[in-house]
Amino acid sequence: MAELILNDPIAVRKCILLEFLSGQPIWTCFSNFCHKLGENSIEYQEFEFWFMRFSRKEFELDYDRSKDPPTRNFSYLPLEILQKVLSGMNGKQRRTSALVCKRLHDVVSTIIPPFKYFRVNINNSFTLLYFADEYLSDFNYYSDGLGDEGFDTEMIFGDAIPQKQYENENDHQDMVLKDVHAFLSQPKLELEKLDISQVPDKFWENFGAMFEKLHQKVKTKEIIIGSTERMEELQILPCLDPSFIEHIVLEIDNGTKDRMNKILELEQCRNVKMIDFCLERERLENFQVENFMKFRRFTLRFPAYSMDTEQFMGIVKTLLTSTFLELVRLDCYLPDLSDSIKTELDKITEEVPENPKIRKFLIPNSKEYFEIEIDEHAVIRIERKQ
C-alpha cells in the first residue's frame, strides 16, 4: 500500500496535505508521515516544500517545481552566517549541532560558548557541576551510588532535570574531571564567574593536575576558590588568563606571609581590580595584617568576634602605613564596636565638611590622603585619593 502511494506524487502530496490539516508542527507531521509510510519514504525537503505551500494557502497539488529557481541547503551558507545561526542556540542545542557533522562541530568551536557561569562542587561520593547560559541554568550530577553524604537530590533538583546524570559510577570523579576539562577547554569560552567551591582533599591532586594540563588559559572575570591549607590558588590562578581576570575571591584558612608573597608574585594578581581574602577559619592570634601590606586593592574578611577596638585600630593604623595600598575593605563584622571605632578614627583623621560619613587621613610627606568610610557594622573602606 505504501509503495502505491509513494509511486504516485499526487497521492504523496495529498498525504502531506492531510498531515498539514492536522494542525501539528511540521516536524511532528513529517515524523507521522514517515512513521506511516516508511522511515525513508520521503526527503524532509520535499515534505517541507509542500507543507509550506499549504501553509501559505497554496493548495495546487500539480504545481510544477521544475521552473522554480534552484534551492539551497545549509552547507551553502558561509561560515559567518553559520556562526550566527549557532550563536542563536542554547548550550544543549549547540552540543547537539556539534555532533551533526564535522563542519558544524568546527563552527561551534569558533563561537563564544553561551556559558557565563561554572561552579564545581565535588564531594567524596557525588559531584554537582553547575553551568549557566543566558537562557537557563543547568547542572550535571555524578554519583558513585554509595550515599550522598546527607544530600537530598529531590530537594536540590526540585523540578529541574540534570543535563547529565551518572549514578553508581565507581570512579565518578574521573568522569567529573573529564567533563570539567572538556568544559574549560571550549575554545572562546569567556566566563563571568568560575566558582571552584569544593574539592575534597583526596581528590585535589588530580584536580589541580587537570587544571595545569589545560591547553588554554581560562578566561573568567571572576574566580572563587574555596581553598584551604593546600594552597590550591597557587595551582589554579596561573591557569587563568591574566588579561581577563578582574576579581579574585579566595577562601583561605591561613594568610601566612609565605603564601601571600606567592600570591602576590602571580601575574594574575598584579593588575586585578580586587582580591577578596575570606579568612573564615583564621584565628585572631595567627592573623598578621603585615602579610597583606603589599597588596594594592583587596578585601579582608574574617570573623574576629573576640577582637576589641584597640586590636582593630591596630590593623587600621598598620594599613594606613602601606605605600602600595590603593583600596581596602576591612570586614570583620563588629557592629558592637562600631561607635568606639568611629571615636578612635576621629582622633587620627580629619572631617570632610561636605560628607560627614567620610574621614580623611593625610599621608605624611605626600599630597595624597586616605579616604575612610565606616558603616554601622564597622566595615571600613580605605581608599587612596589625590
Added chain:
Amino acid sequence: MSVENAPVVDVDEAAIPVEKKMYYRFESNDKKEFRVSELAIQQSETLNRLVEAMGYTSEDVENKPAIAIENIDGKTLKLVFQWCEHHKGEAIPVDDGSVPKIVEIPEFDAKLMDIDNGLLFKLIWAADYLNIVQLLNVSCKKVANMAQGKTPAQLRRVYLLPSDEEDEAAKRAAQEAQDPRAREVEEEFEERKRQGGNSFF
C-alpha cells in the same frame, strides 16, 4: 500589516500605483522587477549606499533601466523587499559581536518566513549580501530554532547535511594539506562521537 498586504509589488503584477514619494526599481537575476520605497531601502546598507552613489532623481528612476541585483532571484528578492517595506523607518540594530543578543521573531516576520528551508537559506544569504542586519538576525534565529528537541540525525535530515562518511573523503585531503592539526581535530571529534555526545565539547 500582513505579508500579503506589504507594499512590495512586482511590476508585472502591479495594478495599484505605488505611493508618490521616491522609490527605486530593482531587477532580480531572473528579470523580475520591483519598486521599493526610499525609506525601505535604508534597511539595506548595501542598497542604500548604492542608490546614494547613483544619485538618481525621480525621472532617472523612470527613464533608466532598473538596478540589477545579479545574484538574487525574484522569489527571494520579493521576500526581502516585503520585509524592508514592513520594517521601513525602524532603527537598525548595531551588532558589535561582543554580547549575544536574544532575538525574537515578530509575527509578520514569522509568517513571511513560513517557507521551505531551501528558500529560507537563500533569504539568509540575500540578507547577508544586502547587509540587512535585522532580517539576518531573525532568519538565522528561525534556523536556530529548528534545532529545538532534535537529535543530530534529525538535524542532518532537516539541514540536508551529508554524513561525515560522505563528507570525509573529500575534506580530509584538503584539510590535511592546509592544517597540520586537522588529524588531531578529527580524532577529537570521533572520540566525542564515540562518547555518545555526552561530553560538554
